[in-house]
Amino acid sequence: MKLATELDVLFSEQQIAERVANLAKEIEADHQGKELVLVGVLKGAFVFISDLARKIDLPLAVDFIGLSSYGEATESSGVVKITSDLTRPIEGKHVLVVEDIVDTGLTMRYLLDNFATRHPASVKICALLSKPSRARARIPIRYLGFEVPDRFVVGYGLDAGEKFRNVPFIGVVKE
Numbered sequence: 001m002k003l004a005t006e007l008d009v010l011f012s013e014q015q016i017a018e019r020v021a022n023l024a025k026e027i028e029a030d031h032q033g034k035e036l037v038l039v040g041v042l043k044g045a046f047v048f049i050s051d052l053a054r055k056i057d058l059p060l061a062v063d064f065i066g067l068s069s070y071g072e073a074t075e076s077s078g079v080v081k082i083t084s085d086l087t088r089p090i091e092g093k094h095v096l097v098v099e100d101i102v103d104t105g106l107t108m109r110y111l112l113d114n115f116a117t118r119h120p121a122s123v124k125i126c127a128l129l130s131k132p133s134r135a136r137a138r139i140p141i142r143y144l145g146f147e148v149p150d151r152f153v154v155g156y157g158l159d160a161g162e163k164f165r166n167v168p169f170i171g172v173v174k175e
């Protein structure tokens, strides 16, 4: 059976492409003449960051950070571990954190606090998705793709137990 047939579509490939292109244009306008570093949060942001980066017509650096949250598989505990750190210092740089989804916000809270100790010129968040109904920490998302209801979403980099990351749209598993 085809992977995609297991899902109901929430946002189509075309809807995502249009939104990503618009976000990229906003980011481009806000970062003229600035030293920009895109930091992708592994693994869920790998598809988003590759599409986003190619739509931003500015010189920029790309780096990645791996984070894992202790606790249940589908629920963030707020206790976060860096499993793979940045390859370069961000001191004095304008950092744009590229994240797949802000759910409780606890992972982003940890990352913002951690990055603040590294003295970047600025740190902003670009999240493809946000689930505001689940927020437990106030996270300023400067660039947001879409808000989603309190459902577990997959595809376009997001997984359920590693499955569905390679589906080109965002959906929910059919009930």
Ligand code: IMP
Pocket (backbone or CB within 6 Å): 044, 069, 075, 076, 099, 100, 101, 102, 103, 104, 105, 106, 107, 108, 151, 152, 153, 154, 158, 159, 160
């Ligand atoms: P938070 O700390 O609760 O905001 O969790 C953020 C992380 O949990 C995201 O980067 C995802 O990896 C994962 N996550 C939260 N909600 C979903 C979902 O609906 N689908 C897939 N992954 C999710």
